[in-house]
Amino acid sequence: MTAGKSEKEAAGQLLDALYLDMFHLIEEHTQCRVNLERSNASGAILLARTRFQHGGSNSVSTAQIPTENSSEFNALCRIVDSADGNGISVQRQAVDKNNGFVEPLNWFSVLPPMSLRNAATKFKDCIELVAESTNLQRQLGEVLGWIAKLRQSPVLQ
Amino acid sequence: MALHSAIKGKLISVIGDEDTCVGFLLGGVGEINKNRHPNFMVVDKNTAVSEIEDCFKRFLKRDDIDIILINQNCAELIRHVIDAHTSPVPAVLEIPSKDHPYDASKDSILRRARGMFNPEDLVR
Numbered sequence: 001m002t003a004g005k006s007e008k009e010a011a012g013q014l015l016d017a018l019y020l021d022m023f024h025l026i027e028e029h030t031q032c033r034v035n036l037e038r039s040n041a042s043g044a045i046l047l048a049r050t051r052f053q054h055g056g057s058n059s060v061s062t063a064q065i066p067t068e069n070s071s072e073f074n075a076l077c078r079i080v081d082s083a084d085g086n087g088i089s090v091q092r093q094a095v096d097k098n099n100g101f102v103e104p105l106n107w108f109s110v111l112p113p114m115s116l117r118n119a120a121t122k123f124k125d126c127i128e129l130v131a132e133s134t135n136l137q138r139q140l141g142e143v144l145g146w147i148a149k150l151r152q153s154p155v156l157q
Numbered sequence: 158m159a160l161h162s163a164i165k166g167k168l169i170s171v172i173g174d175e176d177t178c179v180g181f182l183l184g185g186v187g188e189i190n191k192n193r194h195p196n197f198m199v200v201d202k203n204t205a206v207s208e209i210e211d212c213f214k215r216f217l218k219r220d221d222i223d224i225i226l227i228n229q230n231c232a233e234l235i236r237h238v239i240d241a242h243t244s245p246v247p248a249v250l251e252i253p254s255k256d257h258p259y260d261a262s263k264d265s266i267l268r269r270a271r272g273m274f275n276p277e278d279l280v281r
Contacts, residue, residue: 033253
């Protein structure tokens with residue numbers, strides 16, 4: 001009887017700790033998305049400025065980006081397991097045309113204007129935030145999974 | 158030309174409006190593989206919901222994709238498919254777009270979290 005009660009108490013405490021973790025992760029997750037939104041918006045403004053300065057809406061548009069009919073090329077940034085073992089991180093490759101690593105800025109202009117370069121920098125920041133947000137989302141998913149399991153366990157029924 | 162053989166790491170894919178796709182491609186996430194399959198899809202007002210759904214499912218099946226970025230307004234159109242995907246890989250991230258700010262109440266993972274503490278459970 002006492003053993004059963006203490007087991008229930010321990011399970012309850014574990015559930016409390018998991019809920020606390022969940023709230024912390026939700027807070028971090030939301031903050032990360034707000035930062036992502038801010039960076040994304042700054043990038044979009046810089047794209048708009050580039051369009052304004054360099055000949056209308058078609059100067060930076062989907063018309064310039066590669067399609068299925070373009071030749072193959074590799075992504076400059078990839079997701080790898082983080083060196084410290086905590087989730088994932090972004091790894092960047094150097095531009096190397098011979099091996100298929102092309103500079104995306106050159107799709108839009110041979111001499112990209114400063115506003116387009118700045119926009120690219122903002123979107124690179126976004127990619128770092130995406131990796132951070134993914135780590136948080138995965139941790140949150142894991143915590144939610146544990147909470148669901150614990151709530152269904154016979155100890156807490 | 159086998160450009161992809163010895164590259165380590167996985168890709169980030171993007172489904173979104175013009176600015177989101179152009180922006181993330183400028184950041185260097187874009188790739189077209191040897192089968193001529195891009196890892197991005199531009200959604201405009203003429204894009205059918207079925208096309209977005211097919212593209213999303215195609216990205217889910219690809220084992221070289223680790224993260225799928227999707228504008229939250231596009232995610233709303235295929236919510237049933239996104240909610241059905243609960244596996245951590247690939248991670249589906251709903252991101253804001255220029256015209257639609259981020260709404261936490263629509264985010265799949267946060268809706269799952271909210272389901273963990275409904276008032277009925279707190280009474281028990």
